[in-house]
Amino acid sequence: MPTIYIDNKPYEVKEGKNLLEACLTLGFDLPYFCWHPALNSVGACRQCAVKVYKDEADTKGRLVMSCMEGVKDGMRLSINDQTAKAFREQIIEWLMTNHPHDCPVCDEGGSCHLQDMTVMTGHDYRRYTFRKRTYKNQYLGPLLHHEMNRCIQCYRCVRYYRDYAGGDDLNVFAAHNHVYFGRDKDGVLQSPFSGNLAEVCPTGVFTDKTLKEHYTRKWDLTMAPSVCNHCSVGCNIIAGERYGELRCILNRYNGDVNGYFICDRGRYGYEFVNSENRIKQPIIRNRTGEAASEEELMRSMGTILTHQKLLGIGSPRASVESNFALMQLVGHDNFYQGVSEAEAxxxxxxxxxxxxxxxxxxxxxxxxxxxxxxxxxxxxxxxxxxxxxxxxxxxxxxxxxxxxxxxxxxxxxxxxxxxxxxxxxxxxxxxxxxxxxxxxxxxxxxxxxxxxxxxxxxxxxxxxxxxxxxxxxxxxxxxxxxxxxxxxxxxxxxxxxxxxxxxxxxxxxxxxxxxxxxxxxxxxxxPECNSMGLALMQAPSLEKAVDRMQREGDSFTVVVLENDLYRNISATLVDDFFSHCRNAVVIDSLHNATTEKAQVLIPSATFAEGDGTLVNYEGRAQRYFQVFVPAEGIIKESWKWLWHLYLLKMQAGNGHDHYPNELLEKLESVLPQFKGITKSSPPRHFTIHGERIPREPHRYSGRTAMLADRNVSEPKPVQDNDSPFSFTMEGFKGLPPAPLIPFFWAPGWNSVQAVTKYQEEPGGSLKGGDPGISLFKEPTQTTPLVFHEIPEAFAVRHQKWLLLPQYHVLGSGELSSYTKALQELSPQPSIALSAEDLQGLGVEEGSSVQLKINGTSCMLPVKIQKGLPKGIALVAAGLQGSPVMSWGEWGKIDGMTNGGE
Amino acid sequence: MFSHIRTIWLTFLHLFKKKVTIEYPEEKVKLHPRWRGRIVLTKDPDGGERCVGCYLCAAACPVDCIALQATEDENGRRYPEFFRINFSRCIFCGFCEEACPTYAIQLIPDFEMGEYKRQNLVFEKEDLLINSQGKYPGYNFYQVAGIQAGVKGKGEGDNEEPPVDVHSLLP
Amino acid sequence: MTVTQHVLIVVGVLFVMLNIAAGLIWVERRMLALWQDRLGPNRAGPLGIFIVVADTLKLFFKEDWIPPFADKKVFVLAPAIVVGSALLSFVIIPFAPGIVVADLNVGLLFFLAMSSIGVYSIVLGGWASNNKYSLLGALRGASQMIAYEVFMGLSLMGVVMLTGSFKLSDIVAAQQDMWFIIKQPVAAIIFFIAGIAETHRLPFDIPEAESELIAGFHAEYSGMKFGMFFVGEYIGITLISSMMTTMFFGGWLGPAFLPPWAWFFIKTFAFILFFILLRASLPRPRYDQLMETGWKILLPLVLVNLLVTGAVALWTRG
Structure with a gap:
C-alpha cells in the first residue's frame, strides 16, 4: 500500500487509483465534474486541481488535475494550497459565466452537484457582467427534460450514454464554446437507460420529466430504501413520497447489483402507486353497498374462512412474506404458484x-x-x-x-x-x-x-x-x-x-x-421480481390449481394474492377456474381482470406502502421498506391482511400483530431453503444510540402546514412497528447500515454524488458491505448436475408456428405500464414473423393476421422481425392488451382474413 | 454612594417624562415599510404570479409552517398549485422573504390578524396573493432566468445572447 | 377606651392594612411603569385600579398546588407566618393619638421580635419546598435577615436613648420639637437600609433573585399561598414605612390643617413610594456584597452612632 502525503500528513492508499479517488476515499472534499466512478477520468473539467510537490523540499509544486494523476508511493500533494484553491474557484467562476439564473425553477436545485461544488470552492459573487450564452432545447421524449442553457460542458452525458450504455442517438454537436449536447433532431431517446442521465448530469440539463409533473425538492421527500419490482434483477432504489403520492425513484447504490444506474422501467415505472386504478377500500360484491369497512370485511371473511376449504394462489410479484402468509393461511398442500405450468x-x-x-x-x-x-x-x-x-x-x-x-x-x-x-x-x-x-x-x-x-x-x-x-x-x-x-x-x-x-x-x-x-x-x-422466491417455495402451478378445481368441484374458496391470473394463463382457463370456486377473495393493489371476478376484494399495499422481501434472479434476498403510510389507512401489506385472516381462521381472537422479521423466522423454520433470509436487514427494533433512522432529510419542510388545511392541529406522527425507520426527520443523523440507507446525503454533498461518502471507495461496496443475503450456498464439492438429452434440431412445421413471447423493455411490465410516460413508449401488441414466412402467408407488414391456438384466436398486426428463424412467431407479450397464451406451443396463423374484418 | 443617589434622582425625574406607551386599539402604531408582519405573495409587473414554487421559503422556515406544491402551465411557467401558510405557527422571522429568489413572498406592515378560531389562521394562496409588486417594483424573474416560460423567448431575456446556432463554426 | 372602640380599632387597622397591601399591587405597577416611561395597568376600571381585583381573582382561581415532594404541613404554614408576623407588628404602631391597638411599653422590642419571626416563613417555606433553589433562597434569606436585624435593632437604640422609652407613642411625642431624623440621620439611613433588607425588597431581593434562583424560597408556591407571600411583602413595606415615620419623622405630628392620622399616612406613603423608586432605579447587589456592607460598614457605623449618641446624651444631660 503506497503512502501519500496530503498537506504533510501521511495516508495509506490503494495502489492503482488516481489522486482524486484516493482523496475522496480518505474523506476529503475535492470538487470534480467530469470524473464519475463508473465513467473514470478524462480530465476535461479542470475542477479537481491539487498541487503536487517534487519532494519535501519543494515549496513551489505544480498544479495537476488529481483525476489524471496516479497514486505513487511517497507522493506529496496539497489540497488546501492557496494556488490550487484559487484555481478551483476560478474554474467554477468560468463555468458560472454562462450558467443561467435558473436554480429556483430548476429540478436539480437542492440535489445539484454544480451547486455543491460552487459552495465548496467558495465562489459566491458573480463578476462577469456580459451576456450569457443560450441554447434552444430539444424534445427528448416523455422521460427526460432538456434544458441546455444549464450545461457546463463536462461531457458526462455523452460519455455515459454512448460509451457506458451504448446509445447512439445522443451526441455532442457544434464547436468551441458552442458545444451542444443533444440529438441530431427532436425525438425520443432510444436507450432504455436514458433516465440515468438525470443522475449523471451534474447540473439540470437532463431532469426527470415524470417528477416535473409533481415536482418536489429532494429535501422534502420522505424516502426509504426499496427494491425495484419490475424485473428479476432486483435493483436497489430509493422511493420518495410527498403529500401521500409517490414522487420519484432514484438509484440506490449497491455495488453487487445495480451500482450507479437503473433502467428506465425501474426509474419511471412507479406511477401505478398513484394510479386512479388503485383499490382503496375492501369491496364485498353481490350486496348493496359494495364498499366495506375493515370490520365488515373481517365479519364476512370470518364466516368464509371457518366454513370453507381454502385454496391459495401465490404471486411472483408479491413479497416472500406475503406468499408465505398465504401458504400459512391455506395450508401447504393448497398453495399454488400462480404462474403457468411452463413457467412454474x-x-x-x-x-x-x-x-x-x-x-x-x-x-x-x-x-x-x-x-x-x-x-x-x-x-x-x-x-x-x-x-x-x-x-x-x-x-x-x-x-x-x-x-x-x-x-x-x-x-x-x-x-x-x-x-x-x-x-x-x-x-x-x-x-x-x-x-x-x-x-x-x-x-x-x-x-x-x-x-x-x-x-x-x-x-x-x-x-x-x-x-x-x-x-x-x-x-x-x-x-x-x-x-x-x-x-x-x-x-x-x-x-x-x-x-x-x-x-x-x-x-x-x-x-x-x-x-x-x-x-x-x-x-x-x-420473469418477475420475486419469481425466484416463489419458485423456492416449490408449489405447483396455476394450471394444477385449475385441474384440482375441476376435479374436486365447487367446494373451495380461492384466495388470490397480488396476481392477475389473466396475464399468466389463457382467459378460458381462468374463467373456468373462477366458475368452479365458491368464493373468490382477491388481494391486490390495482383493479384488473382478476379483481373483477372477486367476491371479496382486499386492498393491498404496493412496494412503496409496505415492507417485504424479494428474492432476485441470483437468489439474493433483499428487503424493501415502507416509504409512506397511504391516506387510506385500510391499505395494508398483503401479509398483514393474510395474517389477520389466519388469526380469524384459527379463531385466535387476541393474537398479536406479526412483523416481517417474525414471519421470516417462521418461514425459515417451515421452509429451510430460505435459511438466512432474516439477515437481509436489521430487525425492527434496531436503533443507533437509541435512535431510529429518519425517512426524511433534516431539511424536510412544511410539517406544520401540509395537513393544516384539514386540521390546524398537527396529528401525531405515525409509528413504524415493522422497521427501524421513523416517519419523521427525527433520528440518527450519521451513516446508517448499508441495507438501511434511505437517501444519500453528506454535509456539503446534497446531490446523488454524496454516495461516495457511503462507500468504502468510489465505485466500491457500501460501508459495511453491500446489502442483500444470498439464499444459495457457496459451491461445494457436490456432484455436478448431469444431463444427457440433446434435443433434435428445430424443424419447421407446415402451416404452424412455434409461439414465443417477445417482451419489451419499457412496455411489458404489468405494474410499470400504469405510468403514462412508459405507456407512450410501449409498442402496440403485434406478431412478428420472419420475412420469408410473411411472404409465404402472402400478407404485408402492418396488416392483421389471425392467430389460432387451442381453439382460441386473436387478431394482431404483423411485422417482420429481421433474423428470426423460419417457423417461429413472436407475439408481443406483457403489454396492455397483449393476448396471453401458452408459450412454446404451436399455433396457426391465418393471413387470409386480411381486410375481411 | 453618590452615584446611587443620582440614579435614584434621575429615575425619579422620569416621572415627568413623556411616556412611550402607545395605547393601541385607540391609537394606531406607525409601522415601517419593512416591518415584518403578515405574509403576502406578490405579482410581477406583467400581473403574473411571482412565486415559482421553488420551495426555498418552505426550507428556510424554522417552524415549517409553509407548504406548497409547484406545478407548470402550458408555457412551462412554474407556479404554486397550492401555497399554504399556517399563521398559527408563523413567528414572522422573515427568513422566507430572505430566501425568496423572486421577491414573491414578502412580509408587510400588518399584524392585525387575530382570530378566535385557530383554523382561520391557515391561509391558502387565494388569501395570500395580492395584486401588487410589493416592495420590489419592476422585477420579473423570468426576464432574467434562462428558461423559456412564456415571458420571453430563448436568448431574449436581460443580458442574454441569441441562441447558439449549432451548425455554425464561426467563433 | 371601651371594648367596642378597641375592637373597632383592631378591625380598622386590619382592614386598612390589608387594603393598603392589596392596593400597593396597583400602586407599585403604576409607579414602576411611570418611572420606566410607561403607563402601566390602565385598562381595568378608573386608572386601572381594578387590576387589583383582577389579580386577586386570578390568584384565587389558580390551582393551589402542593408539590408531592414537599413537607405539606410546613409548606402550608410558611406563608401564614409572614402575613401573621407582619400584621402583628402593626399592633404597636400609633397611627394617631389614641389610635393604636396596644401601646406597649416594650413596643419597639415587640416590633423587633415580630420581624425576627418573619424570618421563619422564608426558612420554612424554602425548606418545605424540598427544592434546591428554594433551599438556597431560604439560606440566603435567613443569613441576610438575621444579619440586618442586628443593626436594625442597634440603629433604633439611638432613638431609644434620646427618648428613654421603648414605647412608640413616647417616641413620637419626643419629636414634638424636632424630628429624630435631624438628631439621628445616620441611624435613620441605616434603619431604612436594614428595613429593605428585612423585607427582602429590591434591590435586596436576594432570597428570591429571579435571575439566579428562579424565585428562590417561593419557587414552588402558587395560587393563594404565593399570594400570601406577595401580600406579606407589601405589609412588610408598609410596616417599615410606618416605622420610619414613627421613629424618625415625627409620626402623626404635623401642622394642624390636617388631622394627625392624615399626616401619618402621608409620610408613610412617601416612604412606600421611595421603596418603589428604589426598585425602579437600583440593581441588585451580589449576596457577598450585601453581607460585606452589612457587617463591615453598617455595623461599625451604627456602633459609632450609638457611641456618639450615648456620649452626647450623657454630655447634654450631665
Whole structure:
C-alpha cells in the first residue's frame, strides 16, 4: 500500500487509483465534474486541481488535475494550497459565466452537484457582467427534460450514454464554446437507460420529466430504501413520497447489483402507486353497498374462512412474506404458484439447480467483471435490462483491461484507454431467437430456434469437455461452437446467461452443462421480481390449481394474492377456474381482470406502502421498506391482511400483530431453503444510540402546514412497528447500515454524488458491505448436475408456428405500464414473423393476421422481425392488451382474413 | 454612594417624562415599510404570479409552517398549485422573504390578524396573493432566468445572447 | 377606651392594612411603569385600579398546588407566618393619638421580635419546598435577615436613648420639637437600609433573585399561598414605612390643617413610594456584597452612632 502525503500528513492508499479517488476515499472534499466512478477520468473539467510537490523540499509544486494523476508511493500533494484553491474557484467562476439564473425553477436545485461544488470552492459573487450564452432545447421524449442553457460542458452525458450504455442517438454537436449536447433532431431517446442521465448530469440539463409533473425538492421527500419490482434483477432504489403520492425513484447504490444506474422501467415505472386504478377500500360484491369497512370485511371473511376449504394462489410479484402468509393461511398442500405450468416448471428447475450448490449464480457485478459472456436464448435487453447493461460493461471492460495491460496505462485513464481500444471488444456470444441490441457489441451473434440454441450450447460444452455427448454432424454449428469454446477456454471469469422466455428446458440444461464444463457462473433471467422466491417455495402451478378445481368441484374458496391470473394463463382457463370456486377473495393493489371476478376484494399495499422481501434472479434476498403510510389507512401489506385472516381462521381472537422479521423466522423454520433470509436487514427494533433512522432529510419542510388545511392541529406522527425507520426527520443523523440507507446525503454533498461518502471507495461496496443475503450456498464439492438429452434440431412445421413471447423493455411490465410516460413508449401488441414466412402467408407488414391456438384466436398486426428463424412467431407479450397464451406451443396463423374484418 | 443617589434622582425625574406607551386599539402604531408582519405573495409587473414554487421559503422556515406544491402551465411557467401558510405557527422571522429568489413572498406592515378560531389562521394562496409588486417594483424573474416560460423567448431575456446556432463554426 | 372602640380599632387597622397591601399591587405597577416611561395597568376600571381585583381573582382561581415532594404541613404554614408576623407588628404602631391597638411599653422590642419571626416563613417555606433553589433562597434569606436585624435593632437604640422609652407613642411625642431624623440621620439611613433588607425588597431581593434562583424560597408556591407571600411583602413595606415615620419623622405630628392620622399616612406613603423608586432605579447587589456592607460598614457605623449618641446624651444631660 503506497503512502501519500496530503498537506504533510501521511495516508495509506490503494495502489492503482488516481489522486482524486484516493482523496475522496480518505474523506476529503475535492470538487470534480467530469470524473464519475463508473465513467473514470478524462480530465476535461479542470475542477479537481491539487498541487503536487517534487519532494519535501519543494515549496513551489505544480498544479495537476488529481483525476489524471496516479497514486505513487511517497507522493506529496496539497489540497488546501492557496494556488490550487484559487484555481478551483476560478474554474467554477468560468463555468458560472454562462450558467443561467435558473436554480429556483430548476429540478436539480437542492440535489445539484454544480451547486455543491460552487459552495465548496467558495465562489459566491458573480463578476462577469456580459451576456450569457443560450441554447434552444430539444424534445427528448416523455422521460427526460432538456434544458441546455444549464450545461457546463463536462461531457458526462455523452460519455455515459454512448460509451457506458451504448446509445447512439445522443451526441455532442457544434464547436468551441458552442458545444451542444443533444440529438441530431427532436425525438425520443432510444436507450432504455436514458433516465440515468438525470443522475449523471451534474447540473439540470437532463431532469426527470415524470417528477416535473409533481415536482418536489429532494429535501422534502420522505424516502426509504426499496427494491425495484419490475424485473428479476432486483435493483436497489430509493422511493420518495410527498403529500401521500409517490414522487420519484432514484438509484440506490449497491455495488453487487445495480451500482450507479437503473433502467428506465425501474426509474419511471412507479406511477401505478398513484394510479386512479388503485383499490382503496375492501369491496364485498353481490350486496348493496359494495364498499366495506375493515370490520365488515373481517365479519364476512370470518364466516368464509371457518366454513370453507381454502385454496391459495401465490404471486411472483408479491413479497416472500406475503406468499408465505398465504401458504400459512391455506395450508401447504393448497398453495399454488400462480404462474403457468411452463413457467412454474422452469423456475422450479432453476431454483432446484441453484440450491444444489453445483453452479453459482453471477451477480451483476460479477457479470460486469467477467471476461467472456455467453447468452443462450434470452433477450436480456428486454427481460432484465440491467443485466444487459452489465454484459455491455463486461465487453467494454475486458477490452480496456487488455489495453491497460499492453500499454501500461492505468485503467481509470478513460480517454487514453478508449483511444487505444478503438473497436476492440471483449468476448460476448449473444445467441437469441430474434436478436437484441446487444448484438452490436457481440463478438459472436446468432438468431436460432430454441432447440438449435440448446444444441449449440451442447456443442460448445462438448468442445470444452469431450466426455459430454456431442451434437450430430452439423458443420456450421460445430464451427460456431468451436469459436465460442476457444474463447471460453482462455476465460478466467466466464459467465453463462440464459432465461426462461424460450420456454425450452433443454436451453437451460445446456446452459448448466456449459457452465459446469467451463466453471462459469450463471445468470438466469426470470420473469418477475420475486419469481425466484416463489419458485423456492416449490408449489405447483396455476394450471394444477385449475385441474384440482375441476376435479374436486365447487367446494373451495380461492384466495388470490397480488396476481392477475389473466396475464399468466389463457382467459378460458381462468374463467373456468373462477366458475368452479365458491368464493373468490382477491388481494391486490390495482383493479384488473382478476379483481373483477372477486367476491371479496382486499386492498393491498404496493412496494412503496409496505415492507417485504424479494428474492432476485441470483437468489439474493433483499428487503424493501415502507416509504409512506397511504391516506387510506385500510391499505395494508398483503401479509398483514393474510395474517389477520389466519388469526380469524384459527379463531385466535387476541393474537398479536406479526412483523416481517417474525414471519421470516417462521418461514425459515417451515421452509429451510430460505435459511438466512432474516439477515437481509436489521430487525425492527434496531436503533443507533437509541435512535431510529429518519425517512426524511433534516431539511424536510412544511410539517406544520401540509395537513393544516384539514386540521390546524398537527396529528401525531405515525409509528413504524415493522422497521427501524421513523416517519419523521427525527433520528440518527450519521451513516446508517448499508441495507438501511434511505437517501444519500453528506454535509456539503446534497446531490446523488454524496454516495461516495457511503462507500468504502468510489465505485466500491457500501460501508459495511453491500446489502442483500444470498439464499444459495457457496459451491461445494457436490456432484455436478448431469444431463444427457440433446434435443433434435428445430424443424419447421407446415402451416404452424412455434409461439414465443417477445417482451419489451419499457412496455411489458404489468405494474410499470400504469405510468403514462412508459405507456407512450410501449409498442402496440403485434406478431412478428420472419420475412420469408410473411411472404409465404402472402400478407404485408402492418396488416392483421389471425392467430389460432387451442381453439382460441386473436387478431394482431404483423411485422417482420429481421433474423428470426423460419417457423417461429413472436407475439408481443406483457403489454396492455397483449393476448396471453401458452408459450412454446404451436399455433396457426391465418393471413387470409386480411381486410375481411 | 453618590452615584446611587443620582440614579435614584434621575429615575425619579422620569416621572415627568413623556411616556412611550402607545395605547393601541385607540391609537394606531406607525409601522415601517419593512416591518415584518403578515405574509403576502406578490405579482410581477406583467400581473403574473411571482412565486415559482421553488420551495426555498418552505426550507428556510424554522417552524415549517409553509407548504406548497409547484406545478407548470402550458408555457412551462412554474407556479404554486397550492401555497399554504399556517399563521398559527408563523413567528414572522422573515427568513422566507430572505430566501425568496423572486421577491414573491414578502412580509408587510400588518399584524392585525387575530382570530378566535385557530383554523382561520391557515391561509391558502387565494388569501395570500395580492395584486401588487410589493416592495420590489419592476422585477420579473423570468426576464432574467434562462428558461423559456412564456415571458420571453430563448436568448431574449436581460443580458442574454441569441441562441447558439449549432451548425455554425464561426467563433 | 371601651371594648367596642378597641375592637373597632383592631378591625380598622386590619382592614386598612390589608387594603393598603392589596392596593400597593396597583400602586407599585403604576409607579414602576411611570418611572420606566410607561403607563402601566390602565385598562381595568378608573386608572386601572381594578387590576387589583383582577389579580386577586386570578390568584384565587389558580390551582393551589402542593408539590408531592414537599413537607405539606410546613409548606402550608410558611406563608401564614409572614402575613401573621407582619400584621402583628402593626399592633404597636400609633397611627394617631389614641389610635393604636396596644401601646406597649416594650413596643419597639415587640416590633423587633415580630420581624425576627418573619424570618421563619422564608426558612420554612424554602425548606418545605424540598427544592434546591428554594433551599438556597431560604439560606440566603435567613443569613441576610438575621444579619440586618442586628443593626436594625442597634440603629433604633439611638432613638431609644434620646427618648428613654421603648414605647412608640413616647417616641413620637419626643419629636414634638424636632424630628429624630435631624438628631439621628445616620441611624435613620441605616434603619431604612436594614428595613429593605428585612423585607427582602429590591434591590435586596436576594432570597428570591429571579435571575439566579428562579424565585428562590417561593419557587414552588402558587395560587393563594404565593399570594400570601406577595401580600406579606407589601405589609412588610408598609410596616417599615410606618416605622420610619414613627421613629424618625415625627409620626402623626404635623401642622394642624390636617388631622394627625392624615399626616401619618402621608409620610408613610412617601416612604412606600421611595421603596418603589428604589426598585425602579437600583440593581441588585451580589449576596457577598450585601453581607460585606452589612457587617463591615453598617455595623461599625451604627456602633459609632450609638457611641456618639450615648456620649452626647450623657454630655447634654450631665
Amino acid at each position: 416448471y422452469l423456475t422450479r428447475k432453476i431454483a432446484g439447480w441453484m440450491q444444489t450448490g453445483s453452479i453459482r449464480s453471477a451477480s451483476l457485478k460479477e457479470i460486469e467483471q467477467s471476461d467472456v459472456v455467453v447468452v443462450l436464448g434470452e433477450d436480456i435487453w428486454n427481460t432484465a435490462p440491467m443485466m444487459a447493461l452489465a454484459v455491455r460493461q463486461s465487453v467494454v471492460k475486458t477490452a480496456a483491461a487488455q489495453a491497460a495491460q499492453k500499454t501500461n496505462l492505468p485503467l481509470w485513464h478513460d480517454a487514453a484507454i478508449k483511444e487505444y481500444v478503438q473497436d476492440q471488444k471483449g468476448f460476448l456470444a449473444n445467441i437469441t431467437v430474434a436478436g437484441s441490441p446487444l448484438d452490436e457489441i457481440a463478438a459472436h451473434q446468432q438468431c436460432l430456434a430454441p432447440d438449435d440454441i440448446a444444441r449449440l450450447g451442447w456443442a460448445i460444452a462438448h468442445e470444452l469437455d469431450a466426455s459430454l455427448p456431442g451434437v450430430s454432424n452439423d458443420e456450421s454449428l460445430l464451427q460456431q461452437a468451436q469459436a465460442i469454446a476457444n474463447a471460453l477456454k482462455t476465460a478466467k471469469n466466464p459467465v453463462i446467461i440464459s432465461g426462461i422466455t424460450c420456454y425450452n428446458e433443454s436451453i437451460l440444461t445446456a446452459a448448466v452443462t456449459l457452465a459446469t464444463a467451463c466453471h462459469a457462473k450463471v445468470g438466469f433471467a426470470l
